[in-house]
Amino acid sequence: MIATAFSNTTLRTAPRAVRSANGSHVAVMGLSHTYRKKDGRVLDGIDFEIQPGEVLALLGRSGCGKSTLLHMLSGLTLPSEGEVVVNGNTVRGPSNRWVMMFQAPSLYPWMTVAQNAGLGLRFGRRSHEVVKRVPEVLDLVDLGAYSDRNAQELSGGQQQRVALARSLATNPEMLLLDEPFSALDAFTRRSLQRDVREIAKSLGLTLVLVTHDVSEAVLMADRVLVLDANPGRIADDVTIDLDDAGRTSGSDPFQAEQARLMQLYTQVAHGDLPAAIS
Amino acid sequence: MTAIPDTQGGFALPRLGRFRGLANAALGIAILLGLWWLGGVAVANDPDMYAFSDFAPGPTLAALWDILSTGEVFEMSGPSLYRVGMGLAIAAALGVPMGIAIGRTPWLREITNVPFQFLRMISPLSWMPIAVMVYDTWDGAIVFLIAVAAIWPILFSTAAGVRRIDPAWLKVARNLGANPLHMLFTVILPAIAVDVLTGIRLALGVAWVVLVPAEYLGVTSGLGYSINDARDILDYSRLAAVVVVIGMIGFALDYICMLLIKRFNWVRDTAH
Numbered sequence: 001m002i003a004t005a006f007s008n009t010t011l012r013t014a015p016r017a018v019r020s021a022n023g024s025h026v027a028v029m030g031l032s033h034t035y036r037k038k039d040g041r042v043l044d045g046i047d048f049e050i051q052p053g054e055v056l057a058l059l060g061r062s063g064c065g066k067s068t069l070l071h072m073l074s075g076l077t078l079p080s081e082g083e084v085v086v087n088g089n090t091v092r093g094p095s096n097r098w099v100m101m102f103q104a105p106s107l108y109p110w111m112t113v114a115q116n117a118g119l120g121l122r123f124g125r126r127s128h129e130v131v132k133r134v135p136e137v138l139d140l141v142d143l144g145a146y147s148d149r150n151a152q153e154l155s156g157g158q159q160q161r162v163a164l165a166r167s168l169a170t171n172p173e174m175l176l177l178d179e180p181f182s183a184l185d186a187f188t189r190r191s192l193q194r195d196v197r198e199i200a201k202s203l204g205l206t207l208v209l210v211t212h213d214v215s216e217a218v219l220m221a222d223r224v225l226v227l228d229a230n231p232g233r234i235a236d237d238v239t240i241d242l243d244d245a246g247r248t249s250g251s252d253p254f255q256a257e258q259a260r261l262m263q264l265y266t267q268v269a270h271g272d273l274p275a276a277i278s
Numbered sequence: 279m280t281a282i283p284d285t286q287g288g289f290a291l292p293r294l295g296r297f298r299g300l301a302n303a304a305l306g307i308a309i310l311l312g313l314w315w316l317g318g319v320a321v322a323n324d325p326d327m328y329a330f331s332d333f334a335p336g337p338t339l340a341a342l343w344d345i346l347s348t349g350e351v352f353e354m355s356g357p358s359l360y361r362v363g364m365g366l367a368i369a370a371a372l373g374v375p376m377g378i379a380i381g382r383t384p385w386l387r388e389i390t391n392v393p394f395q396f397l398r399m400i401s402p403l404s405w406m407p408i409a410v411m412v413y414d415t416w417d418g419a420i421v422f423l424i425a426v427a428a429i430w431p432i433l434f435s436t437a438a439g440v441r442r443i444d445p446a447w448l449k450v451a452r453n454l455g456a457n458p459l460h461m462l463f464t465v466i467l468p469a470i471a472v473d474v475l476t477g478i479r480l481a482l483g484v485a486w487v488v489l490v491p492a493e494y495l496g497v498t499s500g501l502g503y504s505i506n507d508a509r510d511i512l513d514y515s516r517l518a519a520v521v522v523v524i525g526m527i528g529f530a531l532d533y534i535c536m537l538l539i540k541r542f543n544w545v546r547d548t549a550h
Contacts, residue, residue, distance in 0.1 A: 100453050110469070
Protein backbone atom coordinates (compact mmCIF):
# COMPACT_ATOMS: atom_id res chain seq x y z
CA MET A 1 0.00 0.00 0.00
CA ILE A 2 2.74 2.43 0.98
CA ALA A 3 4.83 1.26 -1.93
CA THR A 4 2.11 2.04 -4.44
CA ALA A 5 1.68 5.46 -2.93
CA PHE A 6 5.35 6.25 -3.28
CA SER A 7 5.33 5.18 -6.89
CA ASN A 8 2.50 7.57 -7.70
CA THR A 9 4.10 10.14 -9.97
CA THR A 10 1.37 12.75 -9.55
CA LEU A 11 2.38 13.23 -5.93
CA ARG A 12 4.39 16.21 -4.88
CA THR A 13 7.50 14.46 -3.62
CA ALA A 14 8.16 15.12 0.02
CA PRO A 15 11.72 16.00 0.99
CA ARG A 16 13.48 12.99 2.43
CA ALA A 17 13.80 14.52 5.88
CA VAL A 18 10.02 15.01 6.10
CA ARG A 19 9.34 11.29 5.82
CA SER A 20 8.48 9.46 8.98
CA ALA A 21 10.05 6.08 9.48
CA ASN A 22 6.70 4.29 9.54
CA GLY A 23 3.07 4.81 10.24
CA SER A 24 1.61 3.67 13.54
CA HIS A 25 0.00 0.30 14.00
CA VAL A 26 -3.15 0.64 16.09
CA ALA A 27 -5.13 -2.00 17.94
CA VAL A 28 -8.36 -1.05 19.67
CA MET A 29 -9.47 -3.75 22.10
CA GLY A 30 -12.77 -4.11 23.94
CA LEU A 31 -13.22 -0.36 24.10
CA SER A 32 -16.35 1.05 25.77
CA HIS A 33 -17.03 4.50 27.09
CA THR A 34 -19.54 6.16 29.38
CA TYR A 35 -19.42 9.92 30.04
CA ARG A 36 -21.90 9.90 32.92
CA LYS A 37 -23.47 6.81 34.44
CA LYS A 38 -27.06 7.83 33.77
CA ASP A 39 -26.40 8.61 30.11
CA GLY A 40 -25.48 5.06 29.20
CA ARG A 41 -22.72 3.98 26.87
CA VAL A 42 -21.49 6.17 24.06
CA LEU A 43 -19.27 3.42 22.73
CA ASP A 44 -19.81 -0.26 23.32
CA GLY A 45 -17.33 -3.07 22.71
CA ILE A 46 -15.27 -1.58 19.90
CA ASP A 47 -12.54 -3.79 18.41
CA PHE A 48 -10.48 -3.05 15.32
CA GLU A 49 -6.99 -2.80 14.00
CA ILE A 50 -5.29 -0.25 11.74
CA GLN A 51 -2.29 -1.21 9.65
CA PRO A 52 0.69 1.15 9.39
CA GLY A 53 0.15 3.64 6.57
CA GLU A 54 -3.54 2.84 6.23
CA VAL A 55 -6.16 5.56 5.78
CA LEU A 56 -9.20 4.71 7.89
CA ALA A 57 -12.47 6.64 7.97
CA LEU A 58 -14.87 6.46 10.92
CA LEU A 59 -18.26 7.14 9.33
CA GLY A 60 -21.43 7.76 11.25
CA ARG A 61 -24.16 10.24 11.97
CA SER A 62 -23.72 12.81 14.72
CA GLY A 63 -23.88 11.39 18.22
CA CYS A 64 -22.58 7.95 17.29
CA GLY A 65 -19.41 8.46 19.31
CA LYS A 66 -17.02 8.60 16.34
CA SER A 67 -15.38 11.77 17.60
CA THR A 68 -15.10 10.31 21.12
CA LEU A 69 -13.41 7.27 19.59
CA LEU A 70 -10.92 9.51 17.76
CA HIS A 71 -10.17 11.41 21.00
CA MET A 72 -9.36 8.04 22.57
CA LEU A 73 -6.95 7.15 19.79
CA SER A 74 -5.23 10.48 20.48
CA GLY A 75 -5.10 10.01 24.25
CA LEU A 76 -6.94 13.31 24.88
CA THR A 77 -9.76 11.21 26.38
CA LEU A 78 -9.22 7.88 28.13
CA PRO A 79 -11.78 5.06 27.71
CA SER A 80 -13.82 3.74 30.64
CA GLU A 81 -13.12 0.17 29.50
CA GLY A 82 -10.74 -1.48 27.11
CA GLU A 83 -7.59 -0.03 25.62
CA VAL A 84 -5.96 1.55 22.62
CA VAL A 85 -2.58 0.09 21.79
CA VAL A 86 -0.27 1.93 19.39
CA ASN A 87 2.84 0.09 18.23
CA GLY A 88 2.50 -2.27 21.18
CA ASN A 89 2.11 0.44 23.84
CA THR A 90 -1.14 1.28 25.60
CA VAL A 91 -2.15 4.92 25.05
CA ARG A 92 -2.30 6.82 28.35
CA GLY A 93 -2.20 10.43 27.14
CA PRO A 94 -1.33 12.70 24.22
CA SER A 95 1.95 12.04 22.47
CA ASN A 96 3.96 13.89 19.85
CA ARG A 97 4.01 10.68 17.79
CA TRP A 98 0.43 11.30 16.73
CA VAL A 99 -1.39 14.57 16.21
CA MET A 100 -5.03 15.49 16.05
CA MET A 101 -6.52 18.09 13.70
CA PHE A 102 -9.82 19.70 14.59
CA GLN A 103 -12.71 21.25 12.69
CA ALA A 104 -11.38 24.74 13.40
CA PRO A 105 -7.72 25.37 12.54
CA SER A 106 -7.31 27.21 15.88
CA LEU A 107 -4.13 28.99 14.89
CA TYR A 108 -2.82 31.47 17.44
CA PRO A 109 -3.65 34.91 16.02
CA TRP A 110 -0.72 36.65 17.73
CA MET A 111 1.76 34.51 15.81
CA THR A 112 2.99 34.34 12.24
CA VAL A 113 2.28 31.32 10.06
CA ALA A 114 5.81 29.99 10.67
CA GLN A 115 5.56 30.44 14.45
CA ASN A 116 2.28 28.54 14.46
CA ALA A 117 3.73 25.75 12.37
CA GLY A 118 6.74 25.40 14.68
CA LEU A 119 4.80 25.16 17.94
CA GLY A 120 4.87 21.38 18.30
CA LEU A 121 8.65 21.45 17.94
CA ARG A 122 8.93 24.20 20.57
CA PHE A 123 6.72 22.32 23.01
CA GLY A 124 8.72 19.15 22.40
CA ARG A 125 12.04 20.88 23.22
CA ARG A 126 13.10 20.58 19.59
CA SER A 127 13.35 24.31 18.87
CA HIS A 128 16.67 23.76 17.12
CA GLU A 129 14.79 21.93 14.34
CA VAL A 130 12.41 24.84 13.68
CA VAL A 131 14.66 26.64 11.19
CA LYS A 132 14.90 23.60 8.95
CA ARG A 133 11.56 21.84 9.50
CA VAL A 134 9.10 24.71 9.35
CA PRO A 135 9.97 25.81 5.80
CA GLU A 136 9.84 22.16 4.72
CA VAL A 137 6.35 21.52 6.07
CA LEU A 138 5.05 24.89 4.84
CA ASP A 139 6.32 24.00 1.35
CA LEU A 140 4.58 20.66 1.67
CA VAL A 141 1.21 22.40 2.16
CA ASP A 142 2.01 24.98 -0.56
CA LEU A 143 2.31 27.89 1.89
CA GLY A 144 6.07 28.43 1.76
CA ALA A 145 5.57 32.03 0.66
CA TYR A 146 3.32 32.84 3.59
CA SER A 147 5.62 32.05 6.51
CA ASP A 148 5.93 35.62 7.81
CA ARG A 149 2.25 36.52 7.42
CA ASN A 150 -0.02 36.82 10.41
CA ALA A 151 -2.22 33.74 10.70
CA GLN A 152 -5.37 35.89 10.60
CA GLU A 153 -4.59 37.19 7.12
CA LEU A 154 -5.11 33.73 5.60
CA SER A 155 -8.32 32.23 4.22
CA GLY A 156 -10.06 29.38 6.05
CA GLY A 157 -8.57 26.76 3.73
CA GLN A 158 -5.07 28.24 4.05
CA GLN A 159 -5.42 28.29 7.84
CA GLN A 160 -6.34 24.61 7.82
CA ARG A 161 -3.26 23.97 5.68
CA VAL A 162 -1.12 25.71 8.31
CA ALA A 163 -2.77 23.51 10.94
CA LEU A 164 -1.78 20.51 8.80
CA ALA A 165 1.80 21.79 8.55
CA ARG A 166 1.82 22.32 12.33
CA SER A 167 0.68 18.73 12.78
CA LEU A 168 3.31 17.35 10.41
CA ALA A 169 6.24 19.38 11.77
CA THR A 170 7.01 17.01 14.64
CA ASN A 171 7.25 14.06 12.24
CA PRO A 172 4.28 12.16 13.68
CA GLU A 173 3.49 8.57 12.77
CA MET A 174 -0.23 9.10 12.75
CA LEU A 175 -2.62 11.92 11.92
CA LEU A 176 -6.10 12.03 13.46
CA LEU A 177 -8.62 14.26 11.70
CA ASP A 178 -11.82 15.30 13.46
CA GLU A 179 -13.95 16.58 10.55
CA PRO A 180 -11.29 19.17 9.74
CA PHE A 181 -12.75 20.14 6.36
CA SER A 182 -16.41 20.50 7.27
CA ALA A 183 -16.22 24.27 7.74
CA LEU A 184 -14.68 24.87 4.30
CA ASP A 185 -16.32 25.58 0.96
CA ALA A 186 -16.74 22.60 -1.38
CA PHE A 187 -13.88 23.48 -3.71
CA THR A 188 -11.33 24.06 -0.94
CA ARG A 189 -12.55 20.95 0.84
CA ARG A 190 -11.99 18.76 -2.23
CA SER A 191 -8.44 19.98 -2.77
CA LEU A 192 -7.55 19.52 0.91
CA GLN A 193 -9.06 16.03 1.00
CA ARG A 194 -6.91 15.06 -1.97
CA ASP A 195 -3.77 16.76 -0.65
CA VAL A 196 -4.02 15.32 2.85
CA ARG A 197 -4.39 11.81 1.48
CA GLU A 198 -1.47 12.32 -0.87
CA ILE A 199 0.74 13.76 1.86
CA ALA A 200 -0.16 10.99 4.31
CA LYS A 201 0.58 8.37 1.65
CA SER A 202 3.87 9.97 0.61
CA LEU A 203 5.02 10.13 4.22
CA GLY A 204 3.72 6.67 5.05
CA LEU A 205 1.55 8.06 7.87
CA THR A 206 -1.36 6.22 9.37
CA LEU A 207 -4.38 8.48 8.90
CA VAL A 208 -7.66 8.23 10.78
CA LEU A 209 -10.49 10.61 9.92
CA VAL A 210 -13.90 11.10 11.38
CA THR A 211 -16.66 12.13 8.98
CA HIS A 212 -20.39 12.01 8.35
CA ASP A 213 -19.83 12.62 4.65
CA VAL A 214 -19.95 9.43 2.56
CA SER A 215 -18.15 10.96 -0.43
CA GLU A 216 -15.35 12.22 1.83
CA ALA A 217 -14.90 8.70 3.20
CA VAL A 218 -14.78 7.20 -0.31
CA LEU A 219 -12.43 9.90 -1.58
CA MET A 220 -9.90 9.61 1.22
CA ALA A 221 -10.05 6.25 2.93
CA ASP A 222 -8.64 2.80 2.17
CA ARG A 223 -11.13 1.38 4.63
CA VAL A 224 -14.29 2.65 6.28
CA LEU A 225 -15.78 1.68 9.64
CA VAL A 226 -19.48 2.47 9.63
CA LEU A 227 -20.63 3.20 13.18
CA ASP A 228 -24.04 2.58 14.65
CA ALA A 229 -25.35 4.98 17.31
CA ASN A 230 -26.72 4.56 20.87
CA PRO A 231 -24.52 2.87 21.83
CA GLY A 232 -21.76 3.34 19.25
CA ARG A 233 -20.81 0.00 17.68
CA ILE A 234 -19.04 -0.99 14.49
CA ALA A 235 -21.79 -1.94 12.04
CA ASP A 236 -19.68 -2.46 8.91
CA ASP A 237 -16.05 -2.69 7.96
CA VAL A 238 -15.75 -1.75 4.29
CA THR A 239 -12.66 -1.74 2.10
CA ILE A 240 -12.68 1.02 -0.52
CA ASP A 241 -11.34 -0.59 -3.64
CA LEU A 242 -10.17 2.38 -5.72
CA ASP A 243 -6.87 3.15 -7.41
CA ASP A 244 -5.55 6.70 -7.38
CA ALA A 245 -7.09 7.47 -10.78
CA GLY A 246 -10.47 6.37 -9.45
CA ARG A 247 -10.33 8.74 -6.49
CA THR A 248 -12.07 11.63 -8.21
CA SER A 249 -15.70 12.30 -7.50
CA GLY A 250 -16.61 12.14 -11.20
CA SER A 251 -15.23 8.68 -12.02
CA ASP A 252 -17.46 5.64 -12.47
CA PRO A 253 -15.64 3.44 -9.95
CA PHE A 254 -15.97 6.27 -7.40
CA GLN A 255 -19.70 6.55 -8.03
CA ALA A 256 -20.08 2.80 -7.62
CA GLU A 257 -18.15 2.71 -4.33
CA GLN A 258 -20.06 5.71 -3.07
CA ALA A 259 -23.41 4.12 -3.90
CA ARG A 260 -22.36 0.89 -2.17
CA LEU A 261 -21.23 2.70 0.99
CA MET A 262 -24.25 4.98 0.97
CA GLN A 263 -26.54 1.94 0.96
CA LEU A 264 -24.77 0.40 3.96
CA TYR A 265 -24.76 3.73 5.76
CA THR A 266 -28.46 4.29 5.15
CA GLN A 267 -29.29 0.83 6.51
CA VAL A 268 -27.21 1.48 9.64
CA ALA A 269 -28.80 4.89 10.10
CA HIS A 270 -32.20 3.18 10.56
CA GLY A 271 -33.84 5.07 7.77
CA ASP A 272 -32.50 8.41 8.95
CA LEU A 273 -31.39 10.52 6.04
CA PRO A 274 -27.61 10.46 5.76
CA ALA A 275 -25.74 13.74 5.69
CA ALA A 276 -25.83 15.52 2.37
CA ILE A 277 -23.27 14.46 -0.17
CA SER A 278 -21.29 17.44 -1.25
CA MET B 279 -26.31 65.43 3.15
CA THR B 280 -24.54 62.11 3.12
CA ALA B 281 -26.14 59.02 4.55
CA ILE B 282 -22.93 58.01 6.30
CA PRO B 283 -22.88 59.17 9.91
CA ASP B 284 -19.75 60.75 11.29
CA THR B 285 -18.65 57.80 13.39
CA GLN B 286 -15.41 59.53 14.40
CA GLY B 287 -17.28 61.95 16.61
CA GLY B 288 -16.32 65.58 16.92
CA PHE B 289 -16.74 68.21 14.23
CA ALA B 290 -16.62 66.99 10.71
CA LEU B 291 -14.67 69.96 9.41
CA PRO B 292 -14.82 69.96 5.64
CA ARG B 293 -11.76 69.38 3.44
CA LEU B 294 -9.35 68.93 6.33
CA GLY B 295 -8.93 65.26 5.49
CA ARG B 296 -6.48 63.46 7.70
CA PHE B 297 -5.70 66.61 9.68
CA ARG B 298 -9.24 66.68 10.99
CA GLY B 299 -8.38 64.68 14.11
CA LEU B 300 -5.51 66.99 15.00
CA ALA B 301 -7.62 70.08 14.27
CA ASN B 302 -10.40 68.81 16.52
CA ALA B 303 -7.93 68.04 19.31
CA ALA B 304 -6.50 71.57 19.06
CA LEU B 305 -10.02 72.96 19.08
CA GLY B 306 -10.81 71.07 22.29
CA ILE B 307 -7.70 72.41 24.01
CA ALA B 308 -8.56 75.93 22.85
CA ILE B 309 -12.10 75.65 24.26
CA LEU B 310 -10.73 74.46 27.61
CA LEU B 311 -8.22 77.34 27.73
CA GLY B 312 -10.96 79.78 26.71
CA LEU B 313 -13.28 78.68 29.52
CA TRP B 314 -10.40 78.87 31.98
CA TRP B 315 -9.59 82.40 30.78
CA LEU B 316 -13.24 83.46 31.08
CA GLY B 317 -13.34 82.08 34.62
CA GLY B 318 -10.18 84.05 35.43
CA VAL B 319 -11.72 87.26 34.09
CA ALA B 320 -14.90 86.67 36.12
CA VAL B 321 -12.91 86.04 39.32
CA ALA B 322 -10.74 89.12 38.76
CA ASN B 323 -13.84 91.33 38.36
CA ASP B 324 -15.53 90.00 41.51
CA PRO B 325 -14.39 92.01 44.57
CA ASP B 326 -15.07 89.01 46.89
CA MET B 327 -12.95 86.63 44.83
CA TYR B 328 -10.21 89.00 43.73
CA ALA B 329 -7.64 87.26 45.96
CA PHE B 330 -7.93 84.15 43.81
CA SER B 331 -7.20 85.82 40.49
CA ASP B 332 -3.84 84.05 40.29
CA PHE B 333 -5.76 80.91 39.27
CA ALA B 334 -6.21 82.52 35.83
CA PRO B 335 -4.23 81.12 32.84
CA GLY B 336 -1.70 83.97 32.71
CA PRO B 337 -0.21 83.67 36.22
CA THR B 338 -0.63 79.89 36.20
CA LEU B 339 1.26 79.41 32.94
CA ALA B 340 4.01 81.74 34.17
CA ALA B 341 4.32 79.64 37.36
CA LEU B 342 4.21 76.48 35.27
CA TRP B 343 7.10 77.72 33.13
CA ASP B 344 8.96 78.43 36.36
CA ILE B 345 8.40 74.90 37.63
CA LEU B 346 9.35 73.34 34.29
CA SER B 347 12.40 75.49 33.50
CA THR B 348 14.00 75.11 36.93
CA GLY B 349 13.51 71.34 36.81
CA GLU B 350 11.46 71.55 39.99
CA VAL B 351 8.85 69.47 38.20
CA PHE B 352 11.08 66.41 38.53
CA GLU B 353 11.55 67.03 42.25
CA MET B 354 7.77 67.27 42.71
CA SER B 355 6.66 64.40 40.51
CA GLY B 356 9.54 61.97 41.13
CA PRO B 357 8.28 60.73 44.53
CA SER B 358 4.70 60.64 43.23
CA LEU B 359 5.66 58.55 40.21
CA TYR B 360 7.67 56.22 42.45
CA ARG B 361 4.63 55.69 44.73
CA VAL B 362 2.25 55.08 41.83
CA GLY B 363 4.78 52.81 40.13
CA MET B 364 5.32 50.72 43.26
CA GLY B 365 1.59 50.55 44.01
CA LEU B 366 0.78 49.48 40.45
CA ALA B 367 3.62 46.94 40.42
CA ILE B 368 2.32 45.33 43.61
CA ALA B 369 -1.26 45.40 42.30
CA ALA B 370 -0.19 43.74 39.03
CA ALA B 371 2.03 41.19 40.78
CA LEU B 372 -0.95 40.10 42.87
CA GLY B 373 -3.82 40.86 40.49
CA VAL B 374 -2.59 39.10 37.33
CA PRO B 375 -1.88 35.67 38.91
CA MET B 376 -5.06 35.87 40.97
CA GLY B 377 -7.03 36.92 37.90
CA ILE B 378 -5.66 33.98 35.90
CA ALA B 379 -6.46 31.55 38.72
CA ILE B 380 -9.98 32.93 39.13
CA GLY B 381 -10.60 32.97 35.39
CA ARG B 382 -9.49 29.34 35.07
CA THR B 383 -11.22 27.91 38.16
CA PRO B 384 -15.01 28.15 38.46
CA TRP B 385 -15.14 27.27 42.18
CA LEU B 386 -12.49 29.86 43.01
CA ARG B 387 -14.53 32.43 41.10
CA GLU B 388 -17.66 31.51 43.05
CA ILE B 389 -15.88 31.69 46.40
CA THR B 390 -14.16 35.01 45.75
CA ASN B 391 -16.94 36.80 43.90
CA VAL B 392 -18.89 38.30 46.80
CA PRO B 393 -15.91 39.22 49.01
CA PHE B 394 -14.03 40.80 46.10
CA GLN B 395 -17.02 42.75 44.77
CA PHE B 396 -17.59 43.96 48.35
CA LEU B 397 -13.97 45.04 48.86
CA ARG B 398 -13.86 46.67 45.43
CA MET B 399 -16.68 49.06 46.36
CA ILE B 400 -14.86 50.40 49.43
CA SER B 401 -13.14 53.68 48.65
CA PRO B 402 -9.39 53.06 48.90
CA LEU B 403 -9.03 56.25 50.95
CA SER B 404 -11.18 54.79 53.69
CA TRP B 405 -8.26 52.44 54.46
CA MET B 406 -6.12 55.48 55.18
CA PRO B 407 -6.24 55.41 59.01
CA ILE B 408 -5.51 51.70 59.04
CA ALA B 409 -2.67 52.10 56.53
CA VAL B 410 -1.12 54.84 58.64
CA MET B 411 -1.25 52.63 61.72
CA VAL B 412 0.11 49.53 59.99
CA TYR B 413 2.99 51.09 58.05
CA ASP B 414 6.03 52.68 59.66
CA THR B 415 6.52 55.16 56.85
CA TRP B 416 4.13 57.50 55.06
CA ASP B 417 5.52 56.18 51.78
CA GLY B 418 4.54 52.65 52.76
CA ALA B 419 1.01 53.74 53.62
CA ILE B 420 0.57 55.61 50.33
CA VAL B 421 1.90 52.70 48.25
CA PHE B 422 -0.54 50.43 50.10
CA LEU B 423 -3.49 52.72 49.33
CA ILE B 424 -2.56 52.86 45.65
CA ALA B 425 -2.14 49.08 45.48
CA VAL B 426 -5.56 48.60 47.11
CA ALA B 427 -7.12 50.97 44.58
CA ALA B 428 -5.33 49.45 41.59
CA ILE B 429 -5.66 45.72 42.20
CA TRP B 430 -9.38 45.37 41.34
CA PRO B 431 -9.42 46.61 37.75
CA ILE B 432 -6.33 44.48 37.01
CA LEU B 433 -7.75 41.37 38.68
CA PHE B 434 -11.20 41.55 37.11
CA SER B 435 -9.95 42.46 33.66
CA THR B 436 -7.43 39.58 33.73
CA ALA B 437 -10.08 37.10 34.90
CA ALA B 438 -12.49 38.24 32.18
CA GLY B 439 -9.75 37.87 29.56
CA VAL B 440 -8.92 34.34 30.71
CA ARG B 441 -12.57 33.33 30.50
CA ARG B 442 -12.73 34.56 26.90
CA ILE B 443 -9.81 32.36 25.79
CA ASP B 444 -10.94 30.00 23.04
CA PRO B 445 -10.95 26.51 24.65
CA ALA B 446 -9.73 25.11 21.32
CA TRP B 447 -6.44 27.03 21.79
CA LEU B 448 -5.82 25.13 25.01
CA LYS B 449 -6.83 21.81 23.48
CA VAL B 450 -4.54 22.31 20.47
CA ALA B 451 -1.63 23.22 22.75
CA ARG B 452 -2.21 20.13 24.88
CA ASN B 453 -2.43 18.00 21.76
CA LEU B 454 0.92 19.43 20.57
CA GLY B 455 2.54 18.46 23.86
CA ALA B 456 2.52 21.77 25.78
CA ASN B 457 3.41 21.56 29.48
CA PRO B 458 1.76 23.97 31.98
CA LEU B 459 4.54 26.56 31.56
CA HIS B 460 4.18 26.48 27.76
CA MET B 461 0.44 26.85 28.27
CA LEU B 462 0.94 29.94 30.45
CA PHE B 463 3.61 31.75 28.46
CA THR B 464 2.78 30.71 24.90
CA VAL B 465 -1.02 30.62 25.01
CA ILE B 466 -2.61 32.23 28.07
CA LEU B 467 -0.45 35.33 28.58
CA PRO B 468 -0.34 36.39 24.91
CA ALA B 469 -4.08 35.73 24.65
CA ILE B 470 -4.89 38.00 27.61
CA ALA B 471 -2.13 40.62 27.17
CA VAL B 472 -4.59 43.25 26.00
CA ASP B 473 -7.01 42.52 28.87
CA VAL B 474 -4.20 42.80 31.41
CA LEU B 475 -2.97 46.08 29.90
CA THR B 476 -6.51 47.45 29.76
CA GLY B 477 -6.85 46.58 33.45
CA ILE B 478 -3.56 48.33 34.18
CA ARG B 479 -4.72 51.37 32.23
CA LEU B 480 -7.92 51.57 34.29
CA ALA B 481 -5.92 50.94 37.47
CA LEU B 482 -3.52 53.73 36.58
CA GLY B 483 -6.43 56.14 36.22
CA VAL B 484 -7.74 55.20 39.67
CA ALA B 485 -4.26 55.21 41.23
CA TRP B 486 -3.45 58.64 39.85
CA VAL B 487 -6.71 59.96 41.31
CA VAL B 488 -6.05 58.37 44.72
CA LEU B 489 -2.43 59.56 44.79
CA VAL B 490 -3.03 63.29 45.36
CA PRO B 491 -5.35 63.02 48.40
CA ALA B 492 -3.08 60.27 49.77
CA GLU B 493 -0.16 62.70 49.54
CA TYR B 494 -2.09 65.21 51.68
CA LEU B 495 -1.00 62.84 54.45
CA GLY B 496 2.18 63.50 56.39
CA VAL B 497 4.62 63.22 53.47
CA THR B 498 6.84 66.16 52.56
CA SER B 499 7.27 65.37 48.87
CA GLY B 500 5.17 64.66 45.82
CA LEU B 501 2.51 66.47 43.83
CA GLY B 502 -0.20 66.28 46.51
CA TYR B 503 2.21 67.73 49.05
CA SER B 504 3.15 70.52 46.59
CA ILE B 505 -0.50 71.51 46.26
CA ASN B 506 -0.95 71.65 50.03
CA ASP B 507 2.30 73.55 50.39
CA ALA B 508 1.31 76.13 47.77
CA ARG B 509 -2.03 76.63 49.47
CA ASP B 510 -0.36 77.21 52.83
CA ILE B 511 1.83 79.97 51.42
CA LEU B 512 -1.13 81.41 49.42
CA ASP B 513 0.76 80.95 46.12
CA TYR B 514 -2.30 80.20 43.97
CA SER B 515 -0.59 80.44 40.60
CA ARG B 516 1.85 77.76 41.75
CA LEU B 517 -1.03 75.65 43.10
CA ALA B 518 -2.80 75.85 39.72
CA ALA B 519 0.47 75.03 37.91
CA VAL B 520 0.84 71.83 39.97
CA VAL B 521 -2.73 70.91 39.04
CA VAL B 522 -1.80 71.33 35.38
CA VAL B 523 1.32 69.18 35.90
CA ILE B 524 -0.84 66.44 37.49
CA GLY B 525 -3.13 66.51 34.47
CA MET B 526 -0.29 66.42 31.97
CA ILE B 527 1.55 63.51 33.64
CA GLY B 528 -1.69 61.56 33.99
CA PHE B 529 -2.46 62.15 30.33
CA ALA B 530 1.03 61.04 29.32
CA LEU B 531 0.89 57.85 31.41
CA ASP B 532 -2.50 56.97 29.96
CA TYR B 533 -1.16 57.58 26.46
CA ILE B 534 1.74 55.18 27.10
CA CYS B 535 -0.74 52.51 28.24
CA MET B 536 -2.75 53.07 25.08
CA LEU B 537 0.36 52.62 22.90
CA LEU B 538 1.18 49.39 24.74
CA ILE B 539 -2.36 48.10 24.23
CA LYS B 540 -2.06 48.89 20.54
CA ARG B 541 1.28 47.12 20.39
CA PHE B 542 -0.01 43.91 22.05
CA ASN B 543 -3.41 43.84 20.40
CA TRP B 544 -3.46 40.87 18.02
CA VAL B 545 -6.96 41.39 16.64
CA ARG B 546 -6.66 42.39 13.00
CA ASP B 547 -9.31 44.03 10.89
CA THR B 548 -8.57 41.53 8.16
CA ALA B 549 -9.56 38.58 10.36
CA HIS B 550 -11.90 36.18 8.60
